[in-house]
Amino acid sequence: MSETNRKIRLGAFIMATGHHVAAWRHPQAEADAGHNIDHYRGLAQTAERGLFDLVFVADSPAGWDGDKEPEIRSRVSHSAHFEPVTLWSALSQVTDRIGFVATASTTYEDPYLLARKFASLDHISKGRAAWNVVTTAADVSKNFSIAGHPAHANRYERAEEVVDLVLDLWDSYEDDALVIDKESGVFLDPAKVHQVNHHGQFFDVAGPLNVARSPQGRPVVVQAGASEAGRNLAARTAEVIFTANQTLAAGQEFYADLKGRLAKYGRRPDQLLIMPGIFPVLGGTEVEAQENYEFIQSLVHPSIAWAILKQYYVGVDLSGYSLDDVAPPLPGDTELNKSRLKLVSDLASTGLTLRQLYLSLATARGHRTVVGTPEQIADAIEVWFNNGAADGFNIMPPILPTGLTDFVDQVVPILQRRGLFRTEYEGSTLRQNLGLERPVNRFLARDTQQQRSA
Amino acid sequence: MSETNRKIRLGAFIMATGHHVAAWRHPQAEADAGHNIDHYRGLAQTAERGLFDLVFVADSPAGWDGDKEPEIRSRVSHSAHFEPVTLWSALSQVTDRIGFVATASTTYEDPYLLARKFASLDHISKGRAAWNVVTTAADVSKNFSIAGHPAHANRYERAEEVVDLVLDLWDSYEDDALVIDKESGVFLDPAKVHQVNHHGQFFDVAGPLNVARSPQGRPVVVQAGASEAGRNLAARTAEVIFTANQTLAAGQEFYADLKGRLAKYGRRPDQLLIMPGIFPVLGGTEVEAQENYEFIQSLVHPSIAWAILKQYYVGVDLSGYSLDDVAPPLPGDTELNKSRLKLVSDLASTGLTLRQLYLSLATARGHRTVVGTPEQIADAIEVWFNNGAADGFNIMPPILPTGLTDFVDQVVPILQRRGLFRTEYEGSTLRQNLGLERPVNRFLARDTQQQRSA
Numbered sequence: 001m002s003e004t005n006r007k008i009r010l011g012a013f014i015m016a017t018g019h020h021v022a023a024w025r026h027p028q029a030e031a032d033a034g035h036n037i038d039h040y041r042g043l044a045q046t047a048e049r050g051l052f053d054l055v056f057v058a059d060s061p062a063g064w065d066g067d068k069e070p071e072i073r074s075r076v077s078h079s080a081h082f083e084p085v086t087l088w089s090a091l092s093q094v095t096d097r098i099g100f101v102a103t104a105s106t107t108y109e110d111p112y113l114l115a116r117k118f119a120s121l122d123h124i125s126k127g128r129a130a131w132n133v134v135t136t137a138a139d140v141s142k143n144f145s146i147a148g149h150p151a152h153a154n155r156y157e158r159a160e161e162v163v164d165l166v167l168d169l170w171d172s173y174e175d176d177a178l179v180i181d182k183e184s185g186v187f188l189d190p191a192k193v194h195q196v197n198h199h200g201q202f203f204d205v206a207g208p209l210n211v212a213r214s215p216q217g218r219p220v221v222v223q224a225g226a227s228e229a230g231r232n233l234a235a236r237t238a239e240v241i242f243t244a245n246q247t248l249a250a251g252q253e254f255y256a257d258l259k260g261r262l263a264k265y266g267r268r269p270d271q272l273l274i275m276p277g278i279f280p281v282l283g284g285t286e287v288e289a290q291e292n293y294e295f296i297q298s299l300v301h302p303s304i305a306w307a308i309l310k311q312y313y314v315g316v317d318l319s320g321y322s323l324d325d326v327a328p329p330l331p332g333d334t335e336l337n338k339s340r341l342k343l344v345s346d347l348a349s350t351g352l353t354l355r356q357l358y359l360s361l362a363t364a365r366g367h368r369t370v371v372g373t374p375e376q377i378a379d380a381i382e383v384w385f386n387n388g389a390a391d392g393f394n395i396m397p398p399i400l401p402t403g404l405t406d407f408v409d410q411v412v413p414i415l416q417r418r419g420l421f422r423t424e425y426e427g428s429t430l431r432q433n434l435g436l437e438r439p440v441n442r443f444l445a446r447d448t449q450q451q452r453s454a
Numbered sequence: 455m456s457e458t459n460r461k462i463r464l465g466a467f468i469m470a471t472g473h474h475v476a477a478w479r480h481p482q483a484e485a486d487a488g489h490n491i492d493h494y495r496g497l498a499q500t501a502e503r504g505l506f507d508l509v510f511v512a513d514s515p516a517g518w519d520g521d522k523e524p525e526i527r528s529r530v531s532h533s534a535h536f537e538p539v540t541l542w543s544a545l546s547q548v549t550d551r552i553g554f555v556a557t558a559s560t561t562y563e564d565p566y567l568l569a570r571k572f573a574s575l576d577h578i579s580k581g582r583a584a585w586n587v588v589t590t591a592a593d594v595s596k597n598f599s600i601a602g603h604p605a606h607a608n609r610y611e612r613a614e615e616v617v618d619l620v621l622d623l624w625d626s627y628e629d630d631a632l633v634i635d636k637e638s639g640v641f642l643d644p645a646k647v648h649q650v651n652h653h654g655q656f657f658d659v660a661g662p663l664n665v666a667r668s669p670q671g672r673p674v675v676v677q678a679g680a681s682e683a684g685r686n687l688a689a690r691t692a693e694v695i696f697t698a699n700q701t702l703a704a705g706q707e708f709y710a711d712l713k714g715r716l717a718k719y720g721r722r723p724d725q726l727l728i729m730p731g732i733f734p735v736l737g738g739t740e741v742e743a744q745e746n747y748e749f750i751q752s753l754v755h756p757s758i759a760w761a762i763l764k765q766y767y768v769g770v771d772l773s774g775y776s777l778d779d780v781a782p783p784l785p786g787d788t789e790l791n792k793s794r795l796k797l798v799s800d801l802a803s804t805g806l807t808l809r810q811l812y813l814s815l816a817t818a819r820g821h822r823t824v825v826g827t828p829e830q831i832a833d834a835i836e837v838w839f840n841n842g843a844a845d846g847f848n849i850m851p852p853i854l855p856t857g858l859t860d861f862v863d864q865v866v867p868i869l870q871r872r873g874l875f876r877t878e879y880e881g882s883t884l885r886q887n888l889g890l891e892r893p894v895n896r897f898l899a900r901d902t903q904q905q906r907s908a
Binding site: 022024025026029031032034035041060061062063073075076081082083086087089090091093094108112113117120121124126142143144145178180182185186187188189190191193202203204205206207210211299301304 | 476478479480481483485486488489491495514515516517524527528529530531535536537539540541543544545546547548562563564566567570571574575577578580596597598599632633634636639640641642643644645647656657658659660661664665666753755758
């Protein structure tokens with residue numbers, strides 16, 4: 001693709017009531033969003049109307065802050081969220097073009113079952129499935145009959161193994177393995193079905209997968225880790241990466257770093273799309289946008305404010321502080337999501353008060369907040385896109401469904417007028433729309449390699 | 455419900471190309487059914503047009519006969535099948551009333567993830583989900599990094615534990631746990647969310663589940679085991695049981711036995727619905743039906759015929775036999791599905807030739823085959839329903855989609871005219887249509903019990 005034809009990729013990062021921590025309290029929020037399929041259906045259809053490439057849900061296989069005091073528990077809206085593949089499969093039948101990125105954990109899910117559900121989704125959606133690979137930072141081991149939550153390094157070792165195993169399983173069947181000749185009674189060609197015979201550090205899986213090769217060859221692989229281990233895993237295996245960067249400089253650093261790592265794995269820069277998160281607070285005028293922002297910030301209950309701060313000040317006694325005191329330095333290394341911690345630590349060191357700190361965390365959990373008119377939001381997008389910080393953006397509406405509807409109705413047309421965004425879908429699969437190639441079957445690729453080296 | 459108002463329950467047992475082992479070769483079969491979502495969509499919509507209670511898919515988390523010789527492998531159509539919950543979730547959005555029974559294994563799936571996906575499906579389908587509990591008879595351990603396939607007794611011990619654990623997880627949230635008061639900022643009442651704190655022989659799971667209580671209270675629990683352990687598990691926990699019986703006497707024995715076991719667990723006979731499988735081969739006349747039957751039987755390739763026989767004659771040398779020899783006795787106990795084995799053993803002892811035996815197995819894998827006109831099929835259904843052998847039937851069309859369409863168009867109207875089958879859905883959830891109560895939350899039921907005994 002020539003540089004002049006380069007188009008922005010857009011994802012809608014769906015979080016039940018919206019990305020603001022107090023979103024559910026907003027009059028425009030669908031407060032029971034988490035278990036309301038009609039709400040999600042509307043969001044997917046709105047994103048498709050806006051010609052978005054994809055919708056995305058984050059996930060953790062646990063959702064209850066059982067360790068927190070009842071006062072906090074009672075005010076948190078994360079009570080119920082659908083299993084992501086189950087959710088997206090439903091919505092694949094009421095949409096035609098939008099891609100579906102579902103999160104699944106390499107630490108807590110079984111690789112065979114994981115491979116199977118995503119391959120199923122790719123068939124069912126006719127080529128619109130993607131897997132967001134996560135290692136699950138939070139300790140949810142108590143739900144899984146295992147000795148304890150693996151440490152960061154161990155989780156990434158396991159993730160490296162699981163991703164390779166799942167990629168192999170997805171390629172168990174060659175594209176033309178199914179002969180289906182009614183006359184002769186030959187259904188398939190066994191020579192074109194591959195055992196994976198995986199024997200690794202963590203898993204032994206014979207295969208093959210019990211799902212034929214899927215329309216995209218295999219689902220698109222998405223990642224979001226920003227640690228050293230996360231960046232390497234992404235450079236080796238990811239096709240899309242979601243990231244949280246607050247400043248253009250940080251975005252450029254991340255972009256250049258990731259693209260620079262690809263050659264080591266024999267990959268081209270255009271084989272990995274980088275999509276930072278952006279939290280757009282819209283208004284008809286700058287003043288109105290600011291008022292909208294301040295209104296939603298005002299909905300954060302003080303108990304939640306302190307709870308947010310305590311998430312990061314692990315082991316620090318904040319009882320002597322008021323919210324208007326300058327934020328003290330954060331403690332060092334913890335097992336909490338490290339890239340998030342770095343970002344918060346940077347924020348805390350800029351002289352913010354604790355109130356300013358929790359408010360900036362409440363908005364977008366560390367992602368880039370842009371408050372302004374539709375033109376200003378479009379500007380903020382264009383600058384990063386044209387200056388080596390992004391191939392696209394993961395739009396994180398503060399409140400749902402209105403935050404997404406407003407973006408589609410007000411910002412998308414501006415991006416289209418500027419020639420930065422599509423005016424119709426290029427293809428029918430997610431890969432086609434993202435401009436990613438349909439991958440060669442890994443078993444065939446290996447055969448070719450072996451022939452070359454012979 | 456009074457006896458006179460008693461209505462037949464109907465399930466459509468969906469197997470990709472149909473239940474006949476050679477179904478895929480039939481001119482009317484959708485040969486690529488296994489990975490064709492439009493095929494499944496049509497089936498679910500046809501079943502709903504026929505006012506069926508439910509559609510059902512069997513499942514095993516492996517699908518490849520890798521141990522068999524290529525000649526057999528090449529002729530078997532089980533290459534690709536969707537993960538059942540992913541499949542049904544998709545179809546829940548293009549139907550309104552039909553229930554969805556998905557199979558999932560207590561031996562190979564994680565209980566927390568299993569509970570979550572089914573609870574998600576119950577929300578997404580607005581109360582139409584059911585879990586068919588299986589222990590997975592076939593050894594698929596090679597795909598799951600475990601030491602080996604657990605023996606029958608161990609599988610059932612595990613199943614007893616998993617079912618209880620999953621039932622508890624589904625009740626983690628009380629129906630009114632979510633307060634969602636935007637004004638005060640109270641989202642939920644922590645006192646109405648329950649940890650399950652399960653510490654069993656096989657699993658330790660703290661909970662709660664991260665999905666709110668679902669529209670049906672919880673998905674309907676379905677089972678199909680016919681061994682002693684299977685019958686006890688069903689009597690204690692199942693709400694629907696699928697069964698394979700060839701004769702009215704066998705059907706009556708099974709029905710009376712299962713219903714008789716319920717009192718021991720404090721349950722009423724109407725809390726467990728018994729639905730035998732029936733394999734209907736339709737024709738406009740008796741002669742035509744018989745011709746249709748013989749035609750599809752003729753599609754069984756000889757290699758497949760011998761392979762079917764060898765599945766049951768484990769360790770027996772059949773090389774001296776021709777297909778027209780009388781079937782020798784079957785070997786004794788194996789780890790193969792025991793209820794199936796018993797049935798085949800009974801068949802083999804009636805003096806059938808090996809050809810007659812494989813042909814009777816090829817039709818419906820041990821289920822009751824009825825060949826005849828629509829009136830005769832309706833008669834076959836009515837006799838069992840009115841004589842203590844069935845509350846309903848799991849219809850197993852030989853060929854799909856035509857076998858289901860024909861049943862809906864030709865047999866359903868007869869059952870309706872006879873007053874045996876509904877003319878419109880009674881409710882919007884699967885429980886309502888099956889006449890099953892919405893269960894009281896298990897944590898509340900325990901509280902009540904404790905109060906009574908205090």
